[in-house]
Amino acid sequence: MASATLQIDLDAVLANWRALDALSGAACETAAVVKADAYGLGATRVARALMRAGVRKFFVALAEEGAALRQGLGEAPEIYVLSGHMAGDTEMIADLDLTPMLNALEQVTRHFEALPGTPFGVQLDTGMNRLGMEAGEWAAVAPIVMGAGPKLLMSHLACADEPEHGANATQLAEFHRLTDGTGVPRSFAATGGIMLGREYTFDLTRPGIGLYGGAPFAAARPVVRLSLPVVQVREVLAGETVGYGCAWRAAEDSRIATVAAGYADGLARALSAKATLFADGTPCPLVGRVSMDLITVDVTQLETVPDTLEILCPEQGVDALAAVAGTIGYEILTSLGARYTRRYAGGAA
Numbered sequence: 001m002a003s004a005t006l007q008i009d010l011d012a013v014l015a016n017w018r019a020l021d022a023l024s025g026a027a028c029e030t031a032a033v034v035k036a037d038a039y040g041l042g043a044t045r046v047a048r049a050l051m052r053a054g055v056r057k058f059f060v061a062l063a064e065e066g067a068a069l070r071q072g073l074g075e076a077p078e079i080y081v082l083s084g085h086m087a088g089d090t091e092m093i094a095d096l097d098l099t100p101m102l103n104a105l106e107q108v109t110r111h112f113e114a115l116p117g118t119p120f121g122v123q124l125d126t127g128m129n130r131l132g133m134e135a136g137e138w139a140a141v142a143p144i145v146m147g148a149g150p151k152l153l154m155s156h157l158a159c160a161d162e163p164e165h166g167a168n169a170t171q172l173a174e175f176h177r178l179t180d181g182t183g184v185p186r187s188f189a190a191t192g193g194i195m196l197g198r199e200y201t202f203d204l205t206r207p208g209i210g211l212y213g214g215a216p217f218a219a220a221r222p223v224v225r226l227s228l229p230v231v232q233v234r235e236v237l238a239g240e241t242v243g244y245g246c247a248w249r250a251a252e253d254s255r256i257a258t259v260a261a262g263y264a265d266g267l268a269r270a271l272s273a274k275a276t277l278f279a280d281g282t283p284c285p286l287v288g289r290v291s292m293d294l295i296t297v298d299v300t301q302l303e304t305v306p307d308t309l310e311i312l313c314p315e316q317g318v319d320a321l322a323a324v325a326g327t328i329g330y331e332i333l334t335s336l337g338a339r340y341t342r343r344y345a346g347g348a349a
């Protein structure tokens with residue numbers, strides 16, 4: 001089998017959820033963000049395990065994601081859609097009992113006309129200028145919207161991963177100004193916001209990346225392990241080159257392993273000549289260019305070449321690999337290839 005194996009430790013996801021839940025205190029509920037297929041790990045499997053651990057609210061980006069999740073989870077959990085109620089979403093929202101987070105007057109109108117009396121929340125912009133109603137817009141519609149009984153008022157922090165950034169306090173003050181005294185449950189913090197402390201957590205938190213073992217939750221347990229099969233091993237003589245563009249030339253006689261994963265599987269081409277793979281903990285450098293389905297790795301120093309080399313493992317987590325690629329752990333996870341065989345362990349709660 002040449003398909004790589006992505007091992008997903010659901011017990012680690014549950015431990016991370018419990019640790020984040022403990023940080024925000026007993027009065028605050030902890031939801032789970034499972035958009036983008038739970039950051040590449042498989043939304044239904046991850047969410048089912050989280051439900052067994054007591055999670056009752058999930059967030060997705062799109063109504064389509066919510067619809068698929070509802071079919072996997074059954075009727076019990078609440079599923080919030082961050083992009084709100086878009087044209088074409090009405091049937092999905094109604095049939096699969098999704099709760100759109102309304103982001104603009106246009107969405108409020110659409111929701112109230114198409115599905116009066118059905119659940120919704122409101123997303124407010126407190127300074128990120130990405131999603132949510134602006135203060136002026138909110139002031140105009142708040143009397144009507146509040147009369148219709150929103151389930152949740154939320155906003156999102158732009159700089160939560162930088163605790164010293166002045167925008168955090170500014171957004172917090174704005175969120176208070178827009179929502180104090182409404183009596184509606186409030187949600188402000190994702191993973192980074194939870195780390196900022198209890199002033200930021202309000203009634204409901206929305207962690208994503210922290211559940212999956214990524215920064216800024218420094219104490220997170222790693223969740224993924226990615227093992228790539230060695231397809232072929234060859235001796236390369238000093239002076240010979242390897243791969244596209246003849247980009248790597250052997251300085252001395254070398255042994256090169258050809259490994260089955262490439263940029264089509266989310267191993268960014270920017271990792272060319274930079275990444276490190278591990279053979280039972282021994283580092284082996286990626287040499288030459290990342291190609292679509294394959295990479296080449298210098299295994300000269302190994303006594304025996306194992307059947308697989310690891311690129312995500314205890315020696316190199318998602319944030320370490322992200323640093324090599326010049327990106328963030330979120331992008332490493334959400335790029336994990338569709339061709340990987342996903343194997344789940346744990347998750348029994």
Ligand SMILES: *Cc1c(COP(=O)(O)O)cnc(C)c1O
Nearest residue numbers: 033156190191206207208209210
């Ligand atoms: C993605 C997202 C989250 C989760 O953020 P993490 O940083 O992964 O914890 C929460 N809320 C909103 C609005 C999001 O877009």
